[in-house]
Amino acid sequence: MAIFLQLAGTGLVLVSLVDIFLTVLHPRSESNLLSIPVAQVVWYLFRAGAQGPLKRRDRMLSYGGPTIIVTLIGVWVLLLLLGFALIVWPGLGGGIQAQQGETPTDFVTALYYTGFSLATLGTGDLVPQGATYRLLMILKSLLGFSVFTLVLSYVLSVYNALTCRNTFALSLHHRSADTANSANLLAHLAAGNDTRSLQQNTASIAQNLMQLLELNNSYPLLLYFRYRQTYYALPRVIYLAIDTATLVKTALDQDHYSSVIQAAGTAELWCGGLHLLEEVDQAIASNSGGLPKEPQEPLWREHYYRALETLKDCGIHTTQNPAGGANAYVSMRRKWAPQLHKLIRYMAYKPNHIFQ
Numbered sequence: 001m002a003i004f005l006q007l008a009g010t011g012l013v014l015v016s017l018v019d020i021f022l023t024v025l026h027p028r029s030e031s032n033l034l035s036i037p038v039a040q041v042v043w044y045l046f047r048a049g050a051q052g053p054l055k056r057r058d059r060m061l062s063y064g065g066p067t068i069i070v071t072l073i074g075v076w077v078l079l080l081l082l083g084f085a086l087i088v089w090p091g092l093g094g095g096i097q098a099q100q101g102e103t104p105t106d107f108v109t110a111l112y113y114t115g116f117s118l119a120t121l122g123t124g125d126l127v128p129q130g131a132t133y134r135l136l137m138i139l140k141s142l143l144g145f146s147v148f149t150l151v152l153s154y155v156l157s158v159y160n161a162l163t164c165r166n167t168f169a170l171s172l173h174h175r176s177a178d179t180a181n182s183a184n185l186l187a188h189l190a191a192g193n194d195t196r197s198l199q200q201n202t203a204s205i206a207q208n209l210m211q212l213l214e215l216n217n218s219y220p221l222l223l224y225f226r227y228r229q230t231y232y233a234l235p236r237v238i239y240l241a242i243d244t245a246t247l248v249k250t251a252l253d254q255d256h257y258s259s260v261i262q263a264a265g266t267a268e269l270w271c272g273g274l275h276l277l278e279e280v281d282q283a284i285a286s287n288s289g290g291l292p293k294e295p296q297e298p299l300w301r302e303h304y305y306r307a308l309e310t311l312k313d314c315g316i317h318t319t320q321n322p323a324g325g326a327n328a329y330v331s332m333r334r335k336w337a338p339q340l341h342k343l344i345r346y347m348a349y350k351p352n353h354i355f356q
Helices: 002-023 035-049 053-060 062-093 108-119 130-173 182-189 195-220 220-224 236-248 264-282 297-313 322-331 337-346
Strands: 097-098 126-127
Touching: 002 035, 002 062, 002 130, 035 053, 035 062, 035 220, 062 108, 062 130, 062 220, 108 126, 108 130, 126 130, 130 182, 130 195, 130 220, 130 236, 182 195, 182 220, 182 236, 182 297, 195 220, 195 236, 195 264, 236 264, 236 297, 236 322, 236 337, 264 337
Parallel strands: none
Antiparallel strands: 097 126
């Protein structure tokens, strides 16, 4: 029985340490053991409990990200605490003795003794007697201190990454004249029909998108930080970036803007947006759904023609073949719209809050 308990405890400790290693020291979206499942469960509970008026629902969902971080840390600590408690439990009254009186041998005492060691508070009123339990106490103290330091650095890194994401979101929001309209964004980027300025602006947005892609890959829990202000929404950031690239390729005059259409920045914006959607899709539950059942292509064409009018009103040279451009736009949008709608639904947004 004692061996079984200690093996089970060792397994719990290893699970916790492996997940801490994968989440903190090897931060990639594809390498995790507990972090993504824990995040999905907590987010599901928040979505299920977020009922009532829109403002109240958005306010409740805005606490989802911080709660996931706290829950994940709690799971790590709980696994370490339970695991080491199972390891030392058979040693109570033998290899571990009370300084005064009879040594309790219940599991709560094992938790108490383990908690003292993991918190680096010492041994309390229980003292290890043999070399094995003394070395185990040192190991628990070292792990407790290391886990505390790693968790603190991870939390700081997550919030630094979140600040970078929010800064990029605000930049796109204000560049699009405080709207979710990619045509407005492109009109400002291409103001004056200056191809060099448009190329530089596109490259700048693409660089920020590449940074966001890497941050999301390193810290996939960023996905679950959902603010009440929709201009911070990750789906809106992705939409503005990737739809702008789609309009550059299909709505602008092919001759005047050929250097921009073929530029590396435009390719980064397009491919990076698709890549980011693929990365996010891996962290989303498979039953989140895709496009709505109603036909979407007529709405896409309507959006495209409205974008052409917006660009023309701003004096931007647009394509000389609007019908062909609309077909190309619809064809390109099919490549990213299903994943974007899946993300919008998973994050409990309404489509009209994300794009116009």
